Amino acid sequence: MDQQSATNNRHNNDNNSSNIDINDPQQSTPPPRKFLWFVPLKAHVHPIRFFFFLFSVFVSLSVIVYFAAAQSWTLSSILHVTEDAGDVTGSLSTYSEVTSIIFVVTWGVMSDHIQKRTIISISLAIIGIIFIAYPYAPNVYPTLLILRLIYSIGTAGTTCMMASMFIEIVHAERAGLVSGLIGTCSGLGAIFAAFVLFSVPTEMAHLGTSLRDPNLIVYAYAAIGATTIAIGIILWFLMPKRPPPEANVIPAKNTRERVWKNLWYGVKAAKDPRIALGYISSFFARADEVIITHFITLWIQQYYIDEGRCFVGQYCPYAPSSSRSQVGIAQTVALVVAPFFGIASEFNRDLGLVAAGVIGVAGCIPFAFSIDPTSSQSLAFIILLAMGQYGMIVSGMALIARDRIPPEFRGGVAGMYSLSGVIGIMIISKVGGVLFDKWMKGAPFLLLGIGHGLIALLALIHFIYMVVQKYIYGQKDVKLLYS
Numbered sequence: 001m002d003q004q005s006a007t008n009n010r011h012n013n014d015n016n017s018s019n020i021d022i023n024d025p026q027q028s029t030p031p032p033r034k035f036l037w038f039v040p041l042k043a044h045v046h047p048i049r050f051f052f053f054l055f056s057v058f059v060s061l062s063v064i065v066y067f068a069a070a071q072s073w074t075l076s077s078i079l080h081v082t083e084d085a086g087d088v089t090g091s092l093s094t095y096s097e098v099t100s101i102i103f104v105v106t107w108g109v110m111s112d113h114i115q116k117r118t119i120i121s122i123s124l125a126i127i128g129i130i131f132i133a134y135p136y137a138p139n140v141y142p143t144l145l146i147l148r149l150i151y152s153i154g155t156a157g158t159t160c161m162m163a164s165m166f167i168e169i170v171h172a173e174r175a176g177l178v179s180g181l182i183g184t185c186s187g188l189g190a191i192f193a194a195f196v197l198f199s200v201p202t203e204m205a206h207l208g209t210s211l212r213d214p215n216l217i218v219y220a221y222a223a224i225g226a227t228t229i230a231i232g233i234i235l236w237f238l239m240p241k242r243p244p245p246e247a248n249v250i251p252a253k254n255t256r257e258r259v260w261k262n263l264w265y266g267v268k269a270a271k272d273p274r275i276a277l278g279y280i281s282s283f284f285a286r287a288d289e290v291i292i293t294h295f296i297t298l299w300i301q302q303y304y305i306d307e308g309r310c311f312v313g314q315y316c317p318y319a320p321s322s323s324r325s326q327v328g329i330a331q332t333v334a335l336v337v338a339p340f341f342g343i344a345s346e347f348n349r350d351l352g353l354v355a356a357g358v359i360g361v362a363g364c365i366p367f368a369f370s371i372d373p374t375s376s377q378s379l380a381f382i383i384l385l386a387m388g389q390y391g392m393i394v395s396g397m398a399l400i401a402r403d404r405i406p407p408e409f410r411g412g413v414a415g416m417y418s419l420s421g422v423i424g425i426m427i428i429s430k431v432g433g434v435l436f437d438k439w440m441k442g443a444p445f446l447l448l449g450i451g452h453g454l455i456a457l458l459a460l461i462h463f464i465y466m467v468v469q470k471y472i473y474g475q476k477d478v479k480l481l482y483s
Contacts, residue, residue: 033045033046033047034047035047035050035051039178039181040170041169041170042168042169042170044240044241045169045240046240048238049238049239049240049241050169050240052235052238052239053165053169053239053240054181054182054185055185055235056120056124056158056162056235056239057162057182057185057186057189058185058186058188058189058192059124059189059228059231059235060123060124060127060155060158060159060162060189061185061186061187061189061190061193062189062190062192062193062197063127063128063131063193063197063224063228064127064155064189064193065189065190065193065194065197065293066193066197066198066224067127067131067134067151068290068293068294068297069193069194069198069293069294069297069320069323069327070217070220070221071089071092071294071297071298072085072089072294072297072298072301072319073201073217073297073301073315073316073319073320074134074135074144074217075088075089075140075298076301076302076305076312076313076316077214077217077312077313077314077315077316078135078214078217078218079137079139079140079144080312080313081140082302082305082312083437084437085298085302085436085437086295086298086432086433086434086435086436086437086441086444087433087434087436087437088140088433089294089295089298089429089433089436090429090430090431090432090433090434090436091430091433092144092145092148093290093294093425093426093429093430093433094425094426094429094430095145095148095149096148096149096151096152097152097422097425097426097429098426099149099152099153099156100152100155100156100159100422101419101422102156103152103153103156103157103160104156104159104160106156107119107123107156107157107160107161108160108164111160111161111164115241115242116161116164116165116168116240116242117165117235117236117239117240117241118236119157119160119161120157120158120161120165120232120235120236120239121232121233121235121236122154122157122232123153123154123155123156123157123158123161123232124154124158124228124229124231124232124235125154125228125229125232125233126150126151126153126154126157127151127154127155127158127225127228127232128224128225128226128227128228128229128230128232129225129229130147130148130150130151130154130225131221131222131224131225131228132221132222132225132226133147134147134151134221135217135218135221136218162182165239165240166178166182168240169240180339180342183338184335187331187334187335187338187390188335190327190331191328191331191332191335194323194324194327194328194331195324195328197224198320198321198323198324198327198328199320199321199324200220200223200224201216201217201219201220201315201317201320202216202317202320202321204216204219204220204223205317207219208315211315211317212310212311212314212315212316212317213314213315214313214314214315215315216315217315261412262412262415263412263415263416263419264412265412265413266412266413266414266415266416266417267416269412269413269416270416273462273465274349274350274399274400274462275399275400275413277350277353277396277399277455277458277459277462278396278397278399278400278417279400279416279417279420280420280454280455280458281353281356281392281393281395281396281399281455282396282417282418282420282421282424283420283421283423283424283451284392284424284428284448284451284452284455285389285392285393285396285421285424286420286421286422286424286425287421287424287425287427287428287429287448287451288360288385288388288389288392288448289389289425290425290428290429291428291429291432291444291445291448292327292330292382292385292386292389293327294429295432295433295436295444295445296323296326296327296373296382297319297323297327298436299373299436299441299442300319300322300323300326300373300374301316301319302441303372303373303374303441304316304318304319304322322373322374325379326373326374326378326379326382327382329379329383330379330382330383330385330386331386333383333386333387334383334386334387334389334390335390337387337390337391338390338391338393338394341355341356341390341391341394341395342394342398344395345394345395345398348463349395349398349399350459350460350462350463350466351459351463352391352394352395352398353391353392353395353396353399353455353456353459354456354459354460354463355391355395356387356388356390356391356392356394356395356452356455356456357388357392357452357453357454357455357456357457357459358452358456359384359387359388359391359452360384360385360387360388360389360391360392360448360449360451360452360453360456361388361449361452361453361456362381362384362388363381363382363383363384363385363386363387363388363449364381364385364388364445364446364448364449364452365445365446365449366381367381367382367385367442367445368440368442368443368445368446368449369440369442369446370442373441385445385448388452392452392455396417397417400413400414400417428444428447428448428451429444431447432444432447435447
């Protein structure tokens with residue numbers, strides 16, 4: 001009896017020494033918290049901290065979009081670059097992407113040792129510092145290039161930690177819903193940049209000698225940069241912290257050893273036509289983002305100079321105003337339409353991509369041959385272009401979401417999807433920039449139009465192939481509709 005009592009006491013003490021039994025899923029996975037009553041978060045994440053994580057996404061995209069647009073104003077008004085503006089813009093984008101590739105990996109490794117909120121705050125501080133210094137560059141090479149590369153270190157940190165913190169704080173139950181929220185915040189950030197930040201130089205006219213004083217651009221950079229630094233510091237106190245040990249967040253082991261294995265699997269996965277099509281869509285969809293933010297504003301700036309309404313070495317108040325309406329309205333409409341591409345992809349992923357490609361062609365090709373990029377007709381084409389961009393991103397991501405991919409290799413497929421986009425940015429930005437100077441201002445958009453058409457054609461061919469396999473050859477396991 002005494003031995004039985006001792007055994008029971010020892011058993012009770014063991015139970016009291018730990019609140020979590022790792023073999024009991026009910027105990028090892030605490031119930032999720034809720035954000036806005038329907039968005040599940042992991043138990044250690046306070047909904048208010050999650051809100052500020054979303055706010056960090058909003059801020060990051062806002063300043064990134066503004067920086068891309070303001071670069072054309074910097075080249076023309078401050079550095080007096082006109083003849084090779086397209087080549088310079090494309091080259092800076094290409095070198096920036098190379099730096100981003102390197103530092104996405106670097107920040108990822110560092111996040112194993114320091115908190116992700118710390119990396120986001122440091123990255124925003126880097127972006128803010130470069131904002132302040134950027135207009136003081138005396139030349140494009142090497143000064144402006146060096147500043148742009150340092151800026152890319154900051155943007156790589158915010159982008160990388162956006163995905164890493166998402167995995168760390170989001171409950172697996174509704175990860176797609178949270179992903180949609182992040183995408184919405186990104187889109188709202190771009191819209192805020194277009195409608196609000198683009199007008200900052202003009203709103204600071206009282207600080208300059210005239211409305212065409214190039215120092216207005218300097219003042220705007222300084223104001224936005226200082227605000228970004230302050231927000232980065234404040235967000236450190238408000239964003240989600242590192243998960244406590246009892247949160248049951250299991251760190252990845254041998255991550256660096258598996259990176260190349262995963263990427264190689266991502267390459268081999270392209271044998272699946274749908275995944276290969278997803279990679280190709282990423283190649284052009286990511287390039288869409290850069291072309292819209294960089295080359296539309298550059299074209300508008302050059303248009304006003306060619307028309308004699310603005311001059312090199314002066315601030316052009318017409319350019320930000322036109323860019324605000326063209327880019328802002330287009331991004332707003334595209335953001336509203338994007339969920340419909342997601343719904344379409346739930347039924348048939350090929351046809352969703354066909355629709356995105358056709359809409360992109362309808363916007364890119366006519367806009368490429370436009371005479372006036374600020375006209376209402378051009379706005380209609382830009383709206384179609386932006387809709388095609390968002391549709392390509394949504395439908396392309398749906399293509400790589402295949403259940404047959406082993407869970408341990410899905411990161412490799414996602415990595416190749418992102419890498420395809422980076423390669424697309426580097427190639428189309430550089431080639432499009434050269435053609436912008438040497439051939440016509442709409443050349444980058446013509447390249448995108450050809451790409452959208454190619455993707456629509458490939459997606460349609462694959463859909464027809466699947467129909468033939470199912471109904472002519474009687475392969476009943478072929479699915480045309482997905483859920």
